[in-house]
Amino acid sequence: EIVLTQSPATLSLSPGERATLSCRASQSVSSYLAWYQQKPGQAPRLLIYDASNRATGIPARFSGSGSGTDFTLTISSLEPEDFAVYYCQQRSNWSYSFGQGTKLEIK
Amino acid sequence: EVQLVESGGVVVQPGGSLRLSCAASGFTFDDYAMHWVRQAPGKGLEWVSLISWDGGSTYYADSVKGRFTISRDNSKNSLYLQMNSLRAEDTALYYCAKDAAVAGYDWFDPWGQGTLVTVSS
Numbered sequence: 208e209i210v211l212t213q214s215p216a217t218l219s220l221s222p223g224e225r226a227t228l229s230c231r232a233s234q235s236v237s238s239y240l241a242w243y244q245q246k247p248g249q250a251p252r253l254l255i256y257d258a259s260n261r262a263t264g265i266p267a268r269f270s271g272s273g274s275g276t277d278f279t280l281t282i283s284s285l286e287p288e289d290f291a292v293y294y295c296q297q298r299s300n301w302s303y304s305f306g307q308g309t310k311l312e313i314k
Numbered sequence: 315e316v317q318l319v320e321s322g323g324v325v326v327q328p329g330g331s332l333r334l335s336c337a338a339s340g341f342t343f344d345d346y347a348m349h350w351v352r353q354a355p356g357k358g359l360e361w362v363s364l365i366s367w368d369g370g371s372t373y374y375a376d377s378v379k380g381r382f383t384i385s386r387d388n389s390k391n392s393l394y395l396q397m398n399s400l401r402a403e404d405t406a407l408y409y410c411a412k413d414a415a416v417a418g419y420d421w422f423d424p425w426g427q428g429t430l431v432t433v434s435s
Contacts, residue, residue, distance in 0.1 A: 208376075241421045243359075250409055250425035251359065262423060294359055301373040301419065303349075303361035 209233055211295050213306035219314040226282040228309045230295035235275045239298050242271055242280045245308075246291045254293075255280060285311075316340040316424055318410050323429030330400050334429055336393040336410030344368065344388040347413035349422055350395050352406035352431075362408070363395065367417055378404075400433045407431075 210233040220226055230240065238258040243251040253262040255271035258278060268283040282289055290313050295306040322334040336348070350362040363384040364373040372384050383396040393410050407430050411422035 243422075245359075250427055251422075252425070253414070253421055253423040256414065256421045256423075262421075296359075296361075296421070298419065298421070301364060301371075302375075303364075305359040305361070308358045 209236060209297055209299060209304055211297055211304055211306035213295055213309045217310045217312060219312050220285055221314045222285050222287055224285050226285055226311060228280040228293055230278040230306050232276045232297060236297040236299060238274050240278050241296045243294045244291050318426030320410050320426045320429035323431045325432045325434060326400055327435050328401060328433055331398045334395040334408055336426060338391045343391040345416050347419055348393045349411045351409045351411055354406045402433050405433045
């Protein structure tokens with residue numbers, strides 16, 4: 208089973224700042240990595256797929272990078288609605304796993 | 315607009331059984347694989363199961379293999395999860411999610427709002 212480890216667990220920033228979230232895989236997942244955003248009381252929403260592609264309707268301030276075992280989600284300038292929990296996810300051979308999540312909170 | 319509406323979540327005793335349903339609309343249901351994902355209260359996301367667009371292939375997380383069965387009825391645009399031998403650790407909000415790829419396996423987009431299963435005596 209591929210284990211995804213996200214860091215930090217909590218990130219405290221102010222609106223307008225840049226956020227950098229990390230996800231590390233226990234073995235290579237190539238570019239088969241996605242990022243989801245989950246706000247309280249809501250279902251997760253797909254943000255980034257295949258490591259660096261924005262999903263439909265996702266603002267350009269969200270970007271993803273990386274391949275192999277190390278991945279990054281960057282939010283260039285935080286908006287108030289971006290404060291949420293972010294999960295990375297990998298898919299391999301009909302098995303899927305999520306990281307434990309990074310909570311992005313207002314400082 | 316794609317809509318996924320889960321139902322069937324209740325309080326059930328350990329060892330009991332339950333069937334969850336997910337009603338889909340707004341897309342050609344039999345073109346897409348479908349998933350179940352769960353989230354224990356205050357915890358992260360855990361993939362549970364996947365079924366192919368035609369129902370011919372199914373996959374499970376090790377934690378539910380042998381106890382849960384995923385199925386679909388394409389004539390009714392519906393997805394199901396039969397849950398047997400339930401344990402306290404199965405307590406979670408269960409989401410159904412549409413696969414993003416036509417006739418393939420890809421990412422989860424979108425998700426329903428979930429149905430809550432509580433396993434407790």
